[in-house]
Amino acid sequence: MAFKLTKHDAARRAEHVEKLTEAAAKLEDAVVVFNAGLEQLKGPLTAALAEYNSVLAEARGFAEDIASQADSELDEKSERWRDSDRGQAAVAFKDEWEGLALDELELELELPDEARLPDEDHAAVLEGAPTEAESE
Numbered sequence: 001m002a003f004k005l006t007k008h009d010a011a012r013r014a015e016h017v018e019k020l021t022e023a024a025a026k027l028e029d030a031v032v033v034f035n036a037g038l039e040q041l042k043g044p045l046t047a048a049l050a051e052y053n054s055v056l057a058e059a060r061g062f063a064e065d066i067a068s069q070a071d072s073e074l075d076e077k078s079e080r081w082r083d084s085d086r087g088q089a090a091v092a093f094k095d096e097w098e099g100l101a102l103d104e105l106e107l108e109l110e111l112p113d114e115a116r117l118p119d120e121d122h123a124a125v126l127e128g129a130p131t132e133a134e135s136e
Helices: 007-076 079-083 085-098 122-127
Strands: none
Touching: 007 085, 007 122, 079 085
């Protein structure tokens, strides 16, 4: 092999550069479509999560009210009554309401915020390859 591209090799290189350029444009378009679709999918999910957490906050407030009411009623009772079986059951009731796990939900999605193409331009790399060996 001579250390120079033949006309045939130069034409093949140009064909590959053209195909890579076209394929890169299609890939960029696909990334744009993907990112738009991802945003469309995330929208309803984010809204539903916000609504759920809002309803959950109301439920958490209800649970706190029940626990607070029970605590107030327990404060009105004597030490002797609180030590009784009924008193211990009331304290357990209050403690369970105080300890309910009603923390806000966070979704664990393994989706990217968006797809991004690397900065590599393979067509330019191929097009920039030497056409012949240079000697001094």
